[in-house]
Amino acid sequence: MAEITFEDIVKPENLVYKKTDLMTDKALSYCPGCGHGTAHRIVMEIIEELGLEEKTIGVAPVGCSVLAYEFMNIDMTQAAHGRAPAVATGIKRVYPDKIVFTYQGDGDLAAIGTAETIHACNRGEQIVIIFVNNGIYGMTGGQMAPTTLPGMKSSTSPYGRDVESMGNPLKMTELVAQLPGTYFVTRQAVHTPAAVRRAKKSIRKAFENQVNKKPGVSFVEIVSNCNSGWKMTPTDSNKWMEDNMFPFYPLGDIKVDGQLVK
Amino acid sequence: MYRMQQLRDCLPGWSYFCLQTEVVADEKKSFKQINDMGELKLMKGNEALAEAAIRAGADAYFGYPITPQSEVIEYLMAEKPYDRTGMVVLQAESEIAAINMIYGAAGAGKRVITSSSSPGVSLKQEGISYIAGAELPCVYANVVRGGPGLGTIQPSQADYFQSTKGGGHGDYKQIVLAPASVQEMSDFVKIGFDLAFQYRIPVLILSDGVIGQMMEKVELFDQIPRLSDEEIAEKYAWATTGKKKGTERRVITSLYLDSHKMEEHNLHLQRKYKTISENEVRYELFDCDDAEYIIVAYGSSARIAQKAIQIARKKGIKVGLLRLITLFPFPAKQMQELCKKGVKGWLAVEMSAGQMVEDVMLSVKGCAKVEHFGRYGGIVHTPEEVLHALEEKIIGD
Numbered sequence: 001m002a003e004i005t006f007e008d009i010v011k012p013e014n015l016v017y018k019k020t021d022l023m024t025d026k027a028l029s030y031c032p033g034c035g036h037g038t039a040h041r042i043v044m045e046i047i048e049e050l051g052l053e054e055k056t057i058g059v060a061p062v063g064c065s066v067l068a069y070e071f072m073n074i075d076m077t078q079a080a081h082g083r084a085p086a087v088a089t090g091i092k093r094v095y096p097d098k099i100v101f102t103y104q105g106d107g108d109l110a111a112i113g114t115a116e117t118i119h120a121c122n123r124g125e126q127i128v129i130i131f132v133n134n135g136i137y138g139m140t141g142g143q144m145a146p147t148t149l150p151g152m153k154s155s156t157s158p159y160g161r162d163v164e165s166m167g168n169p170l171k172m173t174e175l176v177a178q179l180p181g182t183y184f185v186t187r188q189a190v191h192t193p194a195a196v197r198r199a200k201k202s203i204r205k206a207f208e209n210q211v212n213k214k215p216g217v218s219f220v221e222i223v224s225n226c227n228s229g230w231k232m233t234p235t236d237s238n239k240w241m242e243d244n245m246f247p248f249y250p251l252g253d254i255k256v257d258g259q260l261v262k
Numbered sequence: 263m264y265r266m267q268q269l270r271d272c273l274p275g276w277s278y279f280c281l282q283t284e285v286v287a288d289e290k291k292s293f294k295q296i297n298d299m300g301e302l303k304l305m306k307g308n309e310a311l312a313e314a315a316i317r318a319g320a321d322a323y324f325g326y327p328i329t330p331q332s333e334v335i336e337y338l339m340a341e342k343p344y345d346r347t348g349m350v351v352l353q354a355e356s357e358i359a360a361i362n363m364i365y366g367a368a369g370a371g372k373r374v375i376t377s378s379s380s381p382g383v384s385l386k387q388e389g390i391s392y393i394a395g396a397e398l399p400c401v402y403a404n405v406v407r408g409g410p411g412l413g414t415i416q417p418s419q420a421d422y423f424q425s426t427k428g429g430g431h432g433d434y435k436q437i438v439l440a441p442a443s444v445q446e447m448s449d450f451v452k453i454g455f456d457l458a459f460q461y462r463i464p465v466l467i468l469s470d471g472v473i474g475q476m477m478e479k480v481e482l483f484d485q486i487p488r489l490s491d492e493e494i495a496e497k498y499a500w501a502t503t504g505k506k507k508g509t510e511r512r513v514i515t516s517l518y519l520d521s522h523k524m525e526e527h528n529l530h531l532q533r534k535y536k537t538i539s540e541n542e543v544r545y546e547l548f549d550c551d552d553a554e555y556i557i558v559a560y561g562s563s564a565r566i567a568q569k570a571i572q573i574a575r576k577k578g579i580k581v582g583l584l585r586l587i588t589l590f591p592f593p594a595k596q597m598q599e600l601c602k603k604g605v606k607g608w609l610a611v612e613m614s615a616g617q618m619v620e621d622v623m624l625s626v627k628g629c630a631k632v633e634h635f636g637r638y639g640g641i642v643h644t645p646e647e648v649l650h651a652l653e654e655k656i657i658g659d
Contacts, residue, residue, distance in 0.1 A: 053504075053505060053507065054504045054505060054506055054507060055504045056504060057370060057502045057503075057504060059366070060515075066517065067517075069511075069513045069515060073505070073511055074504075074505050074511055075502035075503065075504055075505045075511050075512045075513075076502065076511065076512075076513050076514070076515075077365075077366060077369045077370075077502055077513075077514040077515070078396075078513070078514065078515035078516070078517055079362065079365070079366070080362060080365075080388055080389060080392050083358065083359070083362035083365075083389070086354065086358070086359040086360075086362035086363050086366070087362050087363070087365055087366035087369075088366060089352070089359075089363050089366065090322070090324060090362065090363030090364060090365065090366030090367035090368075090370075090374070091366040091367055091369070091370050091502070093322060093324075093350045093352060093363070093367065094321050094322050094350060094367045094370060094372045094374070095370060095372075095491065095503075098503075098504060115355055115356060115358075115359065116355070116358075116359055116362070118355075119354075119355035119359065
């Protein structure tokens with residue numbers, strides 16, 4: 001039997017999936033098992049499917065996804081730590097007809113960038129914010145994040161997060177949903193095919209809101225795993241996420257079309 | 263007439279300012295000449311800067327109020343620039359947010375400007391470093407007040423080090439223009455944008471509470487049209503205006519994880535700063551031809567020093583003034599040439615405990631004595647104090 005070559009596998013009739021052209025060919029710098037790659041892909045797929053490639057400007061944060069601009073094949077600006085919503089505001093205000101989004105982690109969006117997040121949301125900037133929450137600082141080696149769960153261990157809470165001295169985890173998504181400037185607020189995940197489909201639907205809605213000039217921010221949180229930072233295998237981390245993260249950060253829409261979901 | 267020509271060579275704005283001060287005493291000046299001028303207005307320095315931003319074709323101003331420069335955003339909000347030119351004005355939640363809005367919009371090729379005063383400019387430093395690193399053009403003004411800390415709201419020149427030596431982290435420079443009149447608060451906005459885009463560099467208009475708050479006659483330049491989105495996309499290939507199909511994406515970043523690439527980028531920046539040092543030095547000389555002593559000053563200190571040398575000349579002291587217009591680049595070569603002409607002493611006059619004086623020392627390289635004089639903490643020196651310092655520290659010794 002002849003050996004099966006790469007060319008045999010990628011024959012057009014054998015193709016069941018094609019990577020969007022809006023992801024570059026550069027190998028992702030994320031740890032195997034991390035949710036960032038999937039989150040990147042579905043954001044880029046939506047931009048491609050909505051035909052927004054030529055008018056979209058993305059803003060990358062500081063954190064694990066600081067190099068998002070290496071993978072997202074569109075015009076990108078890399079922002080200072082936490083400032084992505086301000087950078088996006090600057091772009092959107094001078095280009096109201098372009099599509100602007102930020103892609104941020106929990107340390108970036110909910111700690112150092114709290115003021116920029118709250119105020120961009122409060123002003124009702126017509127931008128999309130993609131917020132990947134894995135409850136830890138991955139890039140710097142697993143320190144406590146504003147979203148680290150009570151009792152959860154990290155390199156700066158080695159005995160577990162003590163809420164008495166370290167404060168409680170911040171539910172930024174519920175918080176911004178209270179502001180009149182947010183139009184669509186949802187929390188999703190990307191750890192199973194079904195979750196990916198739901199997350200992608202939400203991201204589509206978020207970008208459509210901006211295309212249709214709906215008033216306010218469309219804010220999509222993606223609760224994700226950090227198997228390296230949590231010191232688990234990828235599958236264990238997803239199980240742990242379902243058992244521990246989801247009860248604290250329940251998935252689903254929080255605000256739709258400017259109305260809080262009852 | 264020679265002096266007028268000399269002034270014009272330095273900078274159109276300043277020559278106009280001097281023309282005005284001279285013309286006041288010149289009875290030959292006809293009404294026709296006045297009519298030939300641009301639009302004349304009596305304005306505060308901060309208002310002139312704001313009006314100049316609109317006229318320079320700026321696309322946006324992002325700022326946060328702070329004394330003594332709040333008139334900038336107040337004027338802009340009242341003026342409704344969006345109706346005049348389509349210019350956006352936004353009050354940010356902080357100076358940090360404001361400079362990052364500048365970063366975003368500048369990266370997308372727009373002409374953007376912000377302003378603040380000392381404590382607020384300190385907050386902006388992270389953003390300025392990013393703008394310098396990513397090589398983005400922007401103009402910002404610092405209407406300096408006394409420090410350190412919350413300091414005072416009175417005028418000062420104590421942010422010289424921050425302005426000329428970096429301010430934020432990393433090896434970078436910015437072009438620093440020091441206005442000495444309300445006229446220059448206006449003119450430097452236009453010149454600032456030209457330089458910012460020519461070199462893709464932040465340009466700082468380093469003013470102070472005197473220049474920002476005082477009112478003077480100002481000749482406003484004519485409206486420069488804003489560029490359209492299409493013109494920007496065509497003109498600035500580096501700008502993130504949306505990636506056209508089949509073209510390379512644009513990335514605005516200051517991140518180079520590979521140290522060799524980071525060093526290469528730094529070398530590129532240093533080459534750019536060298537070019538700027540060679541080509542963009544701006545300064546002005548008063549009574550320096552026969553000067554035995556030279557006062558070096560900028561901004562409102564230069565105005566005061568100008569008066570001081572007038573008094574000194576009447577007393578027979580051969581003193582001139584080197585008025586710095588650019589603080590970076592610094593006129594080091596020009597100062598060495600003056601040294602060769604036999605200048606016996608230099609007095610650096612600044613409203614600080616002695617910052618610019620270090621650059622004067624580095625420039626004259628020990629050819630003659632260099633001393634510093636200045637009041638600080640919000641106190642503005644008088645011409646008499648400057649003259650006294652000259653006599654005590656330079657001549658008398």
